[in-house]
Amino acid sequence: MVNTGTIIYEPGSSANNKTGSWRVFKPVLDQDKCVKCENCYIFCPEGCIQEKDGKFEIDYDYCKGCLICEKECPVKAIKTEREEK
């Protein structure tokens, strides 16, 4: 089951392991308030905010809920919700 020396021979395994389950709080982006300044995209330490078709989207598969994006948003377009499982 585990390789000798716990070696991972397939690259990119981190993409398969969804790490968003750790989240307690969830950032929610209000697209109407968003001015597309890219601050959330720049500051996200996990790289899970991406621009798509001119809009910014949060990838909840990997977002751990650190809420740095909420703190950095100059127009308060990101609000905090409690994660519900």
Added chain:
Amino acid sequence: MSEVKVITGTSAAAEAAKLADVDVIAAYPITPQTTCVEKLADFVANGELDAEYIKVESEHSAMSASIAASATGARTFTATSSQGLALMHEVLFAAAGMRVPVVMMNANRALSAPINIWNDQQDSLSQRDTGWIQLYAEDNQEVLDLVIQAFKIAEDEKVLLPVMVNLDGFILTHTVEPVTLPKRETVLDFIGTYEPKHAYLDPKKPMTQGALGDPNYYMETRYAIETAMRNAEKVIADVHDAFAEKFNRAYGNGLIESYNLEKAENVIIAMGSICGTIKDMIDLKKKEGVEIGLLKIRCYRPLPVEMIKDALKNAKNVAILDKSISLGMNKGAIYADVASHLKDKKTVNYIVGLGGRDITSEDILGIYADVETSEDGKTNWVGLKEE
């Protein structure tokens, strides 16, 4: 042809690493190991040994660099002692868990405080649960032979664990003895080339080593090391036998060595250079018709419990000598590990030679006389100056 050189224990270890044609040496000097890594630095500087010599700023880095080097598939050697080994402690677990076959010479030395550079075996015995195979030499020839065997043991696919070859500080590291150096080709023919199948550097086949192992995986990795340790028992014996056949030198069965055990009721269990003194005493007393037995532990991890039990089947009183102390239990590590398997014998623990205190022939005879009358399970500190 092999040649005989009169050399120290550290030189013997360095010569063995050279004979094994190591690819990488990462080391930091520490008394009484220093002369080993100096010798290796000479070999590399002279062009006698084609290896990468990494000068590091501490033993923690020496072991980290050794693990990384071994993880690329290079045959790797390092050496340390005492405080240096203690500084490596954290990384020793990583070496075993990553299953890198690093070979390390350790000069057994006491630990501070007080600062003490002399011999006892507290340093390596304190590392007993790190997952390293631990072998102990009795003399300088055995140091050379053990380092050569260590590479073959470590690199065996059934084992793939790091191996620590221990020799008593100053008693072996700094005293000269005639040592037979085999030919390089013969040694390389014996060990073979290291062709790692699990851990190597290949840009075309990227791999992650030393990854996180969450609760779903960790326990199995620990069990895998334990399985490898059990496999190592046979591999160590096989490597020893193959070595004995090729080089004409044998040490018991490779894991333990019995000396005059058949007739003796009073038996001493010991490890390292002190076994030489005990063998001398056994020969001396034999002439007087007194039978003393010795069980030398050559391999402390994995501990060959069944072999020890079997070797001691005729013994009645067993003196277990420890050059270390598990404080708060008033027992040495060897006693703690071995005595519980010898329930039908009387076992007495003798704490000897801490911090380089001399162990004389008289001490050995005193222990022999004491073990017969002393009560079961007792601990005696030999030569302690009580006030």
